[in-house]
Amino acid sequence: MTPSKPIVPSAAPDPYKERILEAARELFTANGLEAVNMYAIAKRAGIGQGSLYRRFSDKGEICSLLLRDSTDRFLLSLENELALPQADKAALDHLRSSISRIVGFIEQHAELLQLIKSEFTGKKQLTQFEHPFFRRLNEFLTQLLRRAAAGGEISPVDPQFTATALIAVLSPDLYLYQMKQHGSTKEQITDGIFALFVTGIQKGQ
Amino acid sequence: MTPSKPIVPSAAPDPYKERILEAARELFTANGLEAVNMYAIAKRAGIGQGSLYRRFSDKGEICSLLLRDSTDRFLLSLENELALPQADKAALDHLRSSISRIVGFIEQHAELLQLIKSEFTGKKQLTQFEHPFFRRLNEFLTQLLRRAAAGGEISPVDPQFTATALIAVLSPDLYLYQMKQHGSTKEQITDGIFALFVTGIQKGQ
DNA sequence: GGATTATACGGACAATTGTCCGCAAACACA
DNA sequence: TGTGTTTGCGGACAATTGTCCGTATAATCC
Secondary structure (H helix, E strand, O other), X not given: OOOOOOOOOOOOOOHHHHHHHHHHHHHHHHHOOOOOOHHHHHHHHXXXXXXHHHHOOOHHHHHHHHHHHHHHHHHHHHHHHHHOOOOOOOHHXXXXXXXXXXXXXXXXXXXXXXXXXXXXXXXXXXXXXXXXXXXHHHHHHHHHHHHHXXXXXXXXXXXXXXXXXXXXXXXXXXXXXXXXXXXOOHHHHHHHXXXXXXXXXXXXX | OOOOOXXXXXXOOOXXXXXXXXXXXXXXXXXXXXXXXXXXXXXXXXXXXXXXXXHOOOHHHHHHHHHHHHHHHHHHHHHHHHHOOOOOOOHHHHHHHHHHHHHHHHHHHHHHHHHHHHHHHHOOOOOHHHOHHHHHHHHHHHHHHHHHXXXXXXXXXXXXXXXXXXXXXXXXXXXXXXXXHXXXXXXHHHHHHHHHHHHOOEOOO
């Protein structure tokens, strides 16, 4: 039994992955996302294309992992709040503040998220909603909506569908479109979402 | 001056386009959308790849044109209703029935629309909202929402943003996801959208 | 009507993606 | 330590996309 790897699996899970991510990060920051291809990443990492594709089937997966730290921290911070004891009737306020934070996150990483999404939906026959990030976000939002429903805060909507619809509206695609085509600000977009997904489903009034 | 072409420009705008669309249609129905590539379409149409790419930069554009008849007829029928004299306070009902019809259309052409969308957003730096079909749908929905706002039927939301959000929710992506992952029916999806985009923005109650 | 310019066809070619397999290093077992 | 097995590296290669340019045909102009 070799004590180098089996004992601490997190210490060196795959040295190649690190080198690939390092190479990708360097090339991305130097040339932009679009200008970098898989061959160049393999070359830069000093490995063969086969070894690269064995780990990442496309650029989107590399970007996903580059964002992994950020997304994990972000999702965890959302999820942790969910575990805290809440005052009654606070779920909708909680939803409102979560949406604000999510829009902020989308804004911060719009370009990378957009590429991840297009690669993810392009190859594979998948929808954006099946990506781990959106899947986890969906679970979070569904739970929040269920809580609001249980507390009688909202009219009887389907929490699962509403969460998915909310994610569709929170997608980087819509964000980038509103910015580019209509010069919307982050605040305008957030308010627009509030109107539909907070005020709109609020019970009474 | 040759009297063959200039006089009736609609008679033979581009004989090649017809042959390409014909070839594509045949190959698509025979082998499915995914299995057909641009080279095969050019070969089948009996032309060079250059001539094909001069007219269609990718498969998505070919699909767009294959759907063109359907989309045109559909959008025109929506738009024509808008021109009809309406009773006051009918805009929201009109929106409701339009949503139903749009969901039906999405359902009918989900696969093609999905491919059009992914090609359109993949190459080019465009969002789905910039595709002519969604652009026109957006204008239609915006106008309907403006009318509802003018009639005091809805709370003061931004019609333009709300229309875009509605389109995000009406995208084939969400439709296919709900069907595949949650076994939703067309009716459940339609009801979910009604709750957010009709009942939700309705004024009073 | 002969010369010049414009148009556009189509296949060769470059670029990129993704796969496959020969080969070598690591491992397992006796 | 020798032998058989497994793993996985990496580059050659196939597949596909998209571009480019030599060339033929049509239009325009003396």
